[in-house]
Amino acid sequence: MVDTSNAPATRETPWPVAVMSEKIAAWIERLGMVWIEGEVTQWQLRGGHVYGKLKDLTQDATVSFTVWRSVTQKLTSEFAQGDRVIALVKPNFWVKGGSLTVQVFELSHVGLGELLERLERLRRQLQQEGLFDASRKKPLPFLPGRIGLVTGRDSDAEKDVIRNATLRWPGVQFKVHYSAVQGDRAAAEVAAGIEALDQDPSIDVIIVARGGGDFQNLLPFSDERVVRAASAATTPLVSAIGHEADRPLLDEVADLRASTPTDAAKRVVPDVGEELAGLDQARARMSSRLGQYLQHETDRLSQLRGRPVLANPNRLIDERAEDLVRWIARGTELADRSVEDRAVSLAETRARLNALSPRATLERGYAIAQLADGEVLRDPEQAAAGSEIKLSLAGGKLAARAE
Structure with missing residues (x-):
């Protein structure tokens, strides 16, 4: 057989499949280790080794990877399907099967996965500090005279809170602290707003409101500065971020979590119509109860007045007057007899004393x-x-x- 491994491939002298595969393997071998980024679409653990697939973030391209046991034991994070990762890999071309795989030497989360990992670490830290404990939750006032609102300028969240709160209780007042609700400035401005409103003695409750958004837009409300400002506030605080799928850390430390800004307004301010209806019902119950009580007492007085002793009150006085006269006469008789007896005894004693006296x-x-x-x-x-x-x-x- 003629050696064609070094000769150019032509129609007349084509390369065998093995030659092409070996050349591909040699070229990939010279590539060495490279850093790649992608999304984990498959993650299977077998015998301590991991076998999976990594997909390109923007294009339709996928590569298989292997993480040997010696590497998996050194990983500091948990990985699963859907994670966005960066990996230090060494490509390998399997000549016999004609497939390309990469061997992973280092692996870590990146982008959203990295943010989630950092947020999870912060969540565990704050939970260990007790910032999420139910015992720290402060009750909301029944009827706040003035509400502090931290939100974006001219935002739908601001309009929803003020409109719904005013409809429920027209006399409620607001002090609005405008801040960025997304972007690099948001966390610092939201934290400053919470601190400023908490220092105002006229504020009875604070609402931090935003009308939802994707996960990355809500990241400022999981910032440690915002969370610690909320936990340090002595004024009751309501979190109204409006996102059910991804709950920011502010929801955990707030005294009350509202599902939307509208929900926050309903839970902070009582409905004037419902309260007036409740007052009317209470007034009706009191009137009915008082009427029953007065009727009962009236009937009782009627029964008392029907008794003989009250029908002729002088009879009781006359009976007692006769007894009184009889007892007075008896007392007078006993008193006179006692005086006489004492006088006789005194005379006898005087006579005896005179008889015995030296005089x-x-x-x-x-x-x-x-x-x-x-x-x-x-x-x-x-x-x-x-x-x-x-x-x-x-x-x-x-x-x-x-x-």
């Missing part, structure tokens, strides 16, 4: 002799000759001298 003895002619120092003389020898003696008689006292 009575003196009145019978006796005398009491005392020395000068007051000592009573009971024996003549107690008094020395010439000593002074006091004599106590019934009529008075005399001085004497012992002889």
Whole structure:
């Protein structure tokens, strides 16, 4: 067989398929490692290895890839179908099968996937800090006198909030802080708006509103500056971004999440018609209850007035008057008898005292002799000759001298 591997391929001397395949493999081998970007359309894990396909982001082009176990063990993120990635690969052409595959040495998210990964890390961090806890949620005031609104200038969100809130309660007032709601300036301006309204003591509740949008347009409302400004606010805050599929982090930290700006207006401001109807119902219930109570008391008074004691009130007084007179007479009789008994007892006691009194003895002619120092003389020898003696008689006292 003639060696045609180095000869140019012609109609007369064509290359064998193997020669062409080997030349393609050699050329691809010289390419070395390259960085490529694409969307993962297939991701299958078998025996620790990953086999998948990577599709071009704009054109209809797909390449198979392999991630060996030694590389998968070093990956720091999770990957799945639909992820946008960048990869450091080495192309390989399989001569026997005539297929091109790439061996992946490094793999990471990019673009939207990278943003989602970063947002997920921030979400976990804020959740660990407790910023999403239900215990931190502040209740909204029943009827806010003034509402702070952070939104875009001349936006539909601003019109929806103000129109619906005014329809529900015409007296409600607004203070609007305009800010960019998408783009590079949005996060800083929204955070500044929240802080400014929170410092205003006249603001009872803050609404951050935007009329929906795609994921990337809503990224400012997941910015850490906005989320931390909302969590630090002492004024109740309502998030009304209006996007159900992709909830920004502001929804998680807000005291209340509204599905749309219109929903925010309805949940922040009570409906004046409903409240007036409620007042009318309460007034009717109170009137009915009061009427029932008055009728019950009227019937009870009628029953009381029909009783004999109230039909002739003087009868009760007359009966009690007779008893009172009888008890007064009895009390007087007992009091007089007690006085007489005490007078007799007193006279007897006085007589006994007089009989036992030394004065009575003196009145019978006796005398009491005392020395000068007051000592009573009971024996003549107690008094020395010439000593002074006091004599106590019934009529008075005399001085004497012992002889």
